[in-house]
Amino acid sequence: MAFLRRLRCPNCGQKATGISCPWCSYPLMRGRAVKEPREQKRLKKPVQARAKAEPKAKEEARAKTEPKAKEKAREKAKTTKNLYTWAGLGLLVAGSLVFLAAYFVLLLTWLAALGISMLILSFILLALGRTIPKLSPEVSALFLETGINNIAALVEELGIKSKAIYLPSSLTSGGPQVLIPFHFNPLLSPITKAFPQRLIVRYGASSDDIGLLVTTTGTTAVGMLESIPGPISAELESALTFLFRGILGVADGTRVITSENHIEVEIYNSHIENKTAWFHQCLGGPLASVVASVAAEAWNRPVTINQEEHHRGRCSIELEVLGEDI
């Protein structure tokens, strides 16, 4: 019974018995030398041809890629030296030439003075050029949008409508974070210990007291402060202006008014557009998120965003400082 012998199918390579292969229905030929599977054959041919053509192709590829790599490296070097540095170098050369020509050849004092002023400006530009971050704003926006979109997807998918609670670092195991309760509960039990570093946390005794503990833009922004401000409005104002004007460059200034457990913050000439997505209703906009995180850290108490309004570049944010118990 020859057809009962186990043979290798010449088409698919599977071991099979019978007249045809049970896997691919290819007829199993008896008494002949087992053919190489088609796939194997197909692979073998190009290998032999490739072995011949490989040195040639390698050389061609190298000839093609080498100039490209050199170009890339040149472009990288260009971009790493930012505009401030280039402007500084230009002024340094031009200022030196103007000064030397005016002082030694033309004997013009005012032109020599102009050369000196160009040199002073070039020193300032070179000093500032060294402090520009190497990451472009586009790359930063890429990271920011990815993170925000993930949080937005989470909040929208879970259908959360309650307001987020911004917690200071003393109530979390890392930096300041945001607690988004799944259900709004006006009678919440006090927090006795810091939350663990987890996404879903229990914040009360009730079975419904569960929420998301997430990181927002405010959390990262607090880390950029040189020191944590105190609860006095002047200190908070100074910290927010330093952050928005000096570090982030998104606004011209801030004004803070505190009354009991309410904080009113006005941000002038903000350049961040106002969006009204679902998760913004819950977490607040990026500016409000930063303000709430800084305020929570300054007061060392949980904070919620009561109101957020944008009108002609002016952003008004009203925060409520919650008690020891949320």
Next chain:
Amino acid sequence: MKIYNSYILIIATLLLLTTVILVALGQNSLDVYYTTYVIEALIVTELYVYFNAKARHGLSLVSAILFGGFLVIVSLQVIKILV
């Protein structure tokens, strides 16, 4: 980077205006020009308190260099008076 741009623009405008005013006043001493520039640059730098730590460090280095130049001018003047 808005703060950097405004800082540079203010300094550049001030230096240019100073040059125009001093030329109009008929000032012919390079020391006066330099001293005025340095004083202006130092004042504007001090007024920009919201710079980040890295920028402030870089600018304080520039200020030190400019102040060094000012000290050289002062010492040359002192030597001139004494001699």
